[in-house]
Every structure is written in C-alpha cells, then in structure tokens.
Amino acid sequence: MDKFPSLNLLSIFAIFAVLSPAYAQHPRHNMPDATAQNQAIAARPWMNPKLSPDQRADMVLRQMTLDEKIDLLHGQGMPGWRGKPMPNADLGNGGVGFVLGVPRLGIPIIQMDDAAYGVRLSARNGRYSTAMPSNLGSAASWDAQAACEYGGVIGRELRAQGYNMSLGGGVDLVRELRGGRTFEYMGEDPILAGTLVGNRIKCEQAVHVIGDIKHYAMNDQESGRTEVDVIIGKRAMQESDLLAFQIGIAVGHPAAVMCAYNAVNGDYSCQNNYLLTDVLKQSWHFPGFVLSDWGGTHSTVKASAAGLDNEQPLDIFYSEKMKEAVQSGAVPMSQLDDHVHRILRSEFAVGIVDYPTQKSVVQAERDLNIARKVEEQSIVLLKNEHNILPLDVAKIHSIAIIGSHADVGMISGGGSAQVDPPGSTSPEWQEHVWFPPSPLKVIRAQSSASTVQFDSGSDAASAAALAGRSDVAIVFVNQWSSEGMDLPSLSLPDNQDALIEQVAAANPRTIVVLESSTAVLMPWIDKVSGVVEAWFAGSGGTHAVANILFGKVNPSGKLPITFPLTEADQPPPQIVPPPPGAQGRTAVMRTGEAKPTFSVEYTEGLKVGYKWYDAEHKKVLFPFGFGLAYTTYSYSNLQVEPGATPAVTFTVKNTGNRAGEEIAEVYAALPASANEPPKRLVGWSKVPLNPGESKQVRVAIPQLYLSIYDEQQQGWKLLPGSYSFMVGGSSADLPLVKQVDLSATPAPNSGQ
Numbered sequence: 001m002d003k004f005p006s007l008n009l010l011s012i013f014a015i016f017a018v019l020s021p022a023y024a025q026h027p028r029h030n031m032p033d034a035t036a037q038n039q040a041i042a043a044r045p046w047m048n049p050k051l052s053p054d055q056r057a058d059m060v061l062r063q064m065t066l067d068e069k070i071d072l073l074h075g076q077g078m079p080g081w082r083g084k085p086m087p088n089a090d091l092g093n094g095g096v097g098f099v100l101g102v103p104r105l106g107i108p109i110i111q112m113d114d115a116a117y118g119v120r121l122s123a124r125n126g127r128y129s130t131a132m133p134s135n136l137g138s139a140a141s142w143d144a145q146a147a148c149e150y151g152g153v154i155g156r157e158l159r160a161q162g163y164n165m166s167l168g169g170g171v172d173l174v175r176e177l178r179g180g181r182t183f184e185y186m187g188e189d190p191i192l193a194g195t196l197v198g199n200r201i202k203c204e205q206a207v208h209v210i211g212d213i214k215h216y217a218m219n220d221q222e223s224g225r226t227e228v229d230v231i232i233g234k235r236a237m238q239e240s241d242l243l244a245f246q247i248g249i250a251v252g253h254p255a256a257v258m259c260a261y262n263a264v265n266g267d268y269s270c271q272n273n274y275l276l277t278d279v280l281k282q283s284w285h286f287p288g289f290v291l292s293d294w295g296g297t298h299s300t301v302k303a304s305a306a307g308l309d310n311e312q313p314l315d316i317f318y319s320e321k322m323k324e325a326v327q328s329g330a331v332p333m334s335q336l337d338d339h340v341h342r343i344l345r346s347e348f349a350v351g352i353v354d355y356p357t358q359k360s361v362v363q364a365e366r367d368l369n370i371a372r373k374v375e376e377q378s379i380v381l382l383k384n385e386h387n388i389l390p391l392d393v394a395k396i397h398s399i400a401i402i403g404s405h406a407d408v409g410m411i412s413g414g415g416s417a418q419v420d421p422p423g424s425t426s427p428e429w430q431e432h433v434w435f436p437p438s439p440l441k442v443i444r445a446q447s448s449a450s451t452v453q454f455d456s457g458s459d460a461a462s463a464a465a466l467a468g469r470s471d472v473a474i475v476f477v478n479q480w481s482s483e484g485m486d487l488p489s490l491s492l493p494d495n496q497d498a499l500i501e502q503v504a505a506a507n508p509r510t511i512v513v514l515e516s517s518t519a520v521l522m523p524w525i526d527k528v529s530g531v532v533e534a535w536f537a538g539s540g541g542t543h544a545v546a547n548i549l550f551g552k553v554n555p556s557g558k559l560p561i562t563f564p565l566t567e568a569d570q571p572p573p574q575i576v577p578p579p580p581g582a583q584g585r586t587a588v589m590r591t592g593e594a595k596p597t598f599s600v601e602y603t604e605g606l607k608v609g610y611k612w613y614d615a616e617h618k619k620v621l622f623p624f625g626f627g628l629a630y631t632t633y634s635y636s637n638l639q640v641e642p643g644a645t646p647a648v649t650f651t652v653k654n655t656g657n658r659a660g661e662e663i664a665e666v667y668a669a670l671p672a673s674a675n676e677p678p679k680r681l682v683g684w685s686k687v688p689l690n691p692g693e694s695k696q697v698r699v700a701i702p703q704l705y706l707s708i709y710d711e712q713q714q715g716w717k718l719l720p721g722s723y724s725f726m727v728g729g730s731s732a733d734l735p736l737v738k739q740v741d742l743s744a745t746p747a748p749n750s751g752q
C-alpha cells in the first residue's frame with residue numbers, strides 16, 4: 001500500500017495553483033483573511049463594512065480633531081489656479097483638486113478631476129484618456145444603458161489614473177442654445193436629462209468613484225457667469241432645471257452636488273439657503289455633500305448655514321475663517337460636524353475607503369469600442385433626400401471629403417471638460433482640439449471608391465470644383481464652443497455656410513456632417529441631400545460616423561434639443577452680457593464677498609425648449625425628439641392604464657427593410673387647469689425591431705412626471721381632470737392620442 005495515495009496530475013496542479021503567488025495575487029482570491037480583517041476592525045471599528053455609511057461616518061467624526069475636520073471642508077488648490085500656492089502639492093494626483101484625508105484614521109485623500117466627457121489633464125500627466133461623445137451628443141441616444149456605459153468608462157479611467165472623484169455630471173437645462181457649455185449638458189427636457197445623467201453617475205459610482213452632479217443651479221450662460229443673478233419663480237424652477245437635478249439624484253444617488261457660480265433670486269448658488277437646504281437637503285433628503293465650483297464660495301458663516309459643505313479649490317473661506325467662526329460660535333459645531341459627516345458618509349457609501357485607488361493600465365481598446373458604440377447611438381440623421389444615405393460603395397466611385405480638418409480628426413469641446421488626445425501636448429484653455437483618426441483616413445478605408453479626395457474648404461471654389469468632379473461630396477463642418485464663452489450665434493462660423501452652398505451648387509449629392517456643440521442654423525438645408533448631426537464625436541467618433549454613412553449601423557439618435565429657425569425664436573432675454581465694468585472671474589477670488597452685478601429674468605419660466613415653441617406656436621427647423629433612420633416605423637393600438645402610476649401601451653412596427661431601434665416617445669397634455677405648456681415628455685422606450693416586426697410596448701409614467709409644483713403648498717400634486725397622452729417618433733409627430741381622466745391622488749414622492 002503506497003504511503004501516499006497516488007496524486008493524479010489534476011490534484012498536483014490544484015495544490016500548485018493554491019500555493020502559487022499568481023494565485024494569491026488574483027483579486028478574486030486575494031481576500032484579506034478573516035483574522036486580518038477582524039484585527040483591522042478591532043483597531044478601527046468604522047472599517048466594518050457591515051455598518052451603514054452614516055454609522056461609520058459618525059464613528060470617525062468622534063475621533064477627529066477640529067483641525068482634521070476643517071481639512072475636510074476645503075480643497076488644497078489646483079495647479080496654476082490664479083497663481084495661488086499649493087502647500088501640499090506633493091499629495092495631489094495632477095488633477096484639478098484634492099481634499100486631505102485623515103491618514104491616522106484610514107480616511108483617504110479625495111483625489112478629484114474634471115471628467116465631463118473624459119478624464120481631463122491626462123496627456124500632461126503622461127496618462128491616456130478616452131474622449132466619449134459630448135454629453136449633449138450622448139443624450140441623443142435616449143439610452144440609459146449607454147449612459148451607464150458612458151459613466152463606467154469614465155469611472156474606470158479615473159480610478160486607473162489614481163482619482164476617486166469625478167467632476168462630470170453636468171445637467172443644467174439648455175435654455176439658451178448659444179450657451180458655451182451646451183455640449184456639456186444633457187439637453188432641454190428635465191426627464192430625459194435627469195434620467196440619463198443619473199445613469200451615468202450611478203455607473204461611475206459603481207466602480208468606487210464619487211460622482212457629482214452640476215452646476216446646481218441655473219448655470220445657463222457663460223457670459224458673466226460669476227456675476228449674473230438669475231431671477232425665476234419657484235414653480236418654474238422646480239418643474240424645469242431643478243427637476244433635472246431631482247431625477248438625476250434619485251436615479252444616480254450622486255454623493256456630491258457642485259453648486260454653481262451664478263446667483264439665483266439674489267443669493268449666490270453656493271450660499272443659497274433655498275437651493276442647498278430647503279430643496280436639496282430637506283425636500284429631496286440629499287445625504288451627500290455640496291462642493292463649490294472653483295472659486296464659487298463667497299462667505300464662511302452664510303455659506304455654511306446655507307448648506308455648502310466644501311470649498312474648492314482653495315481655503316479662502318473654509319479654513320482659518322471657518323475655524324475662527326466655529327471657535328466664536330458663529331458656526332455651531334453641530335453645523336461643522338454635519339459638513340464633515342456628509343463628506344465622510346459619502347466616502348464610505350461610494351467605497352473609496354474600502355477600495356483605495358491603485359493606478360493601473362487603462363483598457364483603451366475596450367473603452368474606445370464603448371465610445372464608438374455610444375456615438376453610433378447618438379448620431380442623428382436629420383435629412384436623407386432620395387436615400388442618398390447609406391452610401392452604396394458599389395455605385396460610388398469618387399468621394400470628396402471637404403472641410404473641418406477632416407484630414408486630421410474630429411473636434412472636441414473646450415474648457416474644463418477638455419480631454420487631451422493621446423500623446424498630445426497639453427492643450428491650452430479654449431484651444432481647438434481634434435481627435436484622430438481622420439474622417440479622410442477612415443472613409444478611405446471603409447469605401448472601395450476608387451478615389452477619396454480631400455479639400456480643406458478654405459477656398460470654397462476649389463472645394464466646389466472637387467465636389468463637381470465627384471459622385472458624392474461630404475462636407476464636415478464644426479461649431480466649436482467652450483466653457484467661459486457663449487456663441488455669438490447659432491450660425492456656423494468661418495464662412496462654412498458659404499462653403500456648403502458652393503459645394504451643393506456644384507453637386508446636389510452633398511452630405512453635411514455637423515460637428516456641433518449645440519443647434520445649428522442651416523440656410524442651405526434645401527440645397528443638400530443629407531445632414532448628419534455627429535455632435536463632438538469623441539475618440540471613437542470617426543469610426544462611428546463612417547459606420548453610419550456606409551450603413552453598417554442604422555441611425556437611431558433623436559434630438560435632445562430643438563433646432564430653431566432663428567436665434568430670435570428662443571425665449572427672451574437670451575444671452576445677457578455683463579454690464580461694462582463687471583468684475584469678471586477675479587471677483588470671486590477677492591477675500592471679501594462678491595456681489596452679483598446684473599440679473600437675467602427667465603420670463604419663459606418653465607417653458608424650456610419645445611415647451612416654449614409649442615406654447616408660442618413657433619415653427620422650428622428640427623423638433624425635439626426628431627431623428628430619421630434607414631428604415632421606417634408605424635404606431636398603433638394606444639391604451640392608457642389610469643391609476644396611481646399610469647401607464648401607456650402601444651404597438652410599434654418596423655415597416656422598412658432594415659433592422660433598427662426606434663425611440664418611441666410618450667408625451668402628456670395636462671388638464672387646462674394646470675396652466676401648463678401644450679405637452680411634456682413623460683416617458684419613452686427604445687424598441688429594437690427587425691424588418692416587418694411589431695412589438696407591444698408598455699411605458700409606466702411616475703406620478704411626479706404628470707404633476708405640477710404648487711408654490712403655496714411647496715410640493716408636487718397631481719391635478720384631477722382630463723389628460724391627453726400622445727405617442728410617436730418625435731415631439732412633432734405623435735400619431736397616437738388618447739384622452740383619460742385621472743383623479744387626484746396623494747402627492748407623489750419627490751421622485752425618489
């Protein structure tokens with residue numbers, strides 16, 4: 001009898017595997033053994049993951065000194081910020097800000113960076129970032145899953161670069177299409193914008209990155225943004241801009257809210273008691289923390305009492321001045337502790353304490369594919385006369401590629417959102433930045449056309465001549481914008497309109513590809529055959545555009561903003577420039593309290609975007625929710641289920657010969673007594689359909705989405721009366737209509 005039972009090969013392997021260091025390194029197996037974990041918890045009871053974030057935060061708070069508490073309430077500066085010194089610069093990660101931790105208690109530094117559509121400042125730190133499509137562009141996908149994947153890419157790349165907090169999540173409603181940051185926001189409808197930004201944030205935080213939602217609130221113009229005072233009624237605010245934040249917070253549970261530079265109804269957002277305490281912390285029960293925009297803090301006692309928890313990027317008001325205020329009693333210790341608690345509980349809730357960042361290699365290939373897929377879902381086909389698209393490579397033997405540096409790449413948005421292209425030298429603030437690969441290169445690769453030639457478009461006659469010699473002309477045009485500026489108009493800059501006119505005159509088989517920040521005026525719309533809105537397309541954008549142009553992908557995007565016929569059709573007062581002599585951004589850096597120097601009254605109230613054009617019976621160039629496809633769809637059989645949570649059911653059919661995805665939109669008209677605009681978006685469903693296929697779709701409608709905000713009761717209510725539900729493929733094409741009576745029901749919860 002052998003001393004040892006024979007060990008077969010598999011057993012030997014199994015023993016080896018368990019002992020091998022590789023095994024120990026594999027994250028799945030690298031579990032801290034129970035003893036070590038118990039020892040850690042014994043030493044620091046707050047490290048017990050079984051306790052709630054609030055319990056853990058309270059346990060840490062009780063251990064902290066006053067100085068340690070104060071350290072959590074402000075930033076340590078931003079490289080190059082107004083020449084201000086950074087005493088602890090060596091503790092930073094190269095991002096736009098960081099907040100000290102409490103090393104002796106195991107609380108990490110909060111390393112934050114801008115990440116609107118990708119991680120900022122990467123190349124200058126020797127790192128790589130994927131640029132996702134612009135935020136507005138991604139909103140054209142109307143796709144919560146795509147929004148989640150968007151947030152996942154950014155969250156993972158932040159972590160890989162050593163950050164544990166994102167400063168993305170812009171969701172200010174697009175009231176003024178010429179706003180310089182329109183590309184950073186999610187469009188004009190609060191339900192679409194809030195739902196998508198919430199899903200982005202949810203999936204950023206799922207990889208242990210503190211998500212934030214910004215800029216709270218009414219940060220709708222860049223001109224004089226630190227001096228403007230927005231005047232707007234409470235109902236109008238609650239049913240528009242605040243509703244986008246409310247839904248984003250309910251869906252994504254961001255741990256942080258960034259308050260805005262501007263004032264609202266007389267008080268700066270970052271010391272506005274109504275916004276920060278009455279609405280955010282009391283009505284919406286927001287448990288996280290409010291951080292200021294960079295330089296957006298204006299006081300110590302007032303801001304602290306109003307609900308500001310953290311000053312960025314520096315410590316003008318929330319360091320020594322805060323300590324003095326606490327010691328004098330001007331700021332109660334309980335108030336200071338609430339600020340600290342909110343920050344600590346957020347760190348535990350998102351997992352940055354239990355999962356410390358470990359720099360790693362960015363999965364560039366995976367993220368580029370996701371960026372391309374999101375852009376493919378975000379591209380909006382606006383015109384396709386004679387089905388010039390998709391391009392039939394069997395019939396096209398020559399293509400002219402014209403304009404917008406299409407021999408280099410596709411443009412991206414500027415300001416604090418700017419992502420550095422791989423290997424680039426760090427772009428300056430408001431520099432025009434193009435992301436490779438070039439459309440010329442990718443279209444050449446995708447088309448078997450014998451010739452694909454490029455003309456820069458700088459000489460329209462030369463471009464027109466090339467177009468005249470080609471079977472089809474594709475004119476790429478750009479409308480660049482950035483934080484810190486507003487657009488002078490919605491017209492394409494740099495004579496691009498004239499370029500399009502001349503090219504189309506030479507060859508009516510002209511397709512225009514828009515690389516735009518926002519809506520664009522199109523005086524040439526009747527002279528071209530195709531128009532494709534590609535937005536700021538991101539690192540995967542060129543491939544996405546080519547896949548749409550050549551029909552590898554059937555477009556499904558729908559506009560998240562209205563394209564008006566003229567700027568003047570927008571609600572007044574539009575962009576209001578600051579008065580001569582206004583302080584400019586340095587105002588917020590003064591040690592004294594800055595004051596708003598001019599005001600803008602939002603007379604349109606809650607009538608944002610399509611709600612305004614509907615109420616004013618104004619025709620538009622392209623309506624909210626509009627988008628064509630390489631197939632067609634029909635709608636039938638609308639039924640409405642009244643009740644505590646009403647629902648609509650209807651049938652969508654693919655009546656064309658290509659598979660596609662139809663975004664079926666649901667709108668509601670409230671009873672006349674509500675005194676509301678003609679209709680509001682209340683839901684949608686993205687329906688994949690094969691040729692000839694029909695599907696029945698059900699869309700449940702949260703009561704909140706059918707309610708009005710009652711200023712007297714300071715709450716939402718569903719009015720009794722006759723409601724009209726409308727369903728179709730665009731806000732201007734709603735073939736299904738059904739009237740039902742809904743009875744008053746208890747006030748809906750606040751959208752949680």
Ligand code: GLC
Pocket residue numbers: 096114167214293294416483
């Ligand atoms: C900027 C922006 C804000 C950004 C912050 C840090 O001025 O308004 O969106 O996150 O400062 O760069």
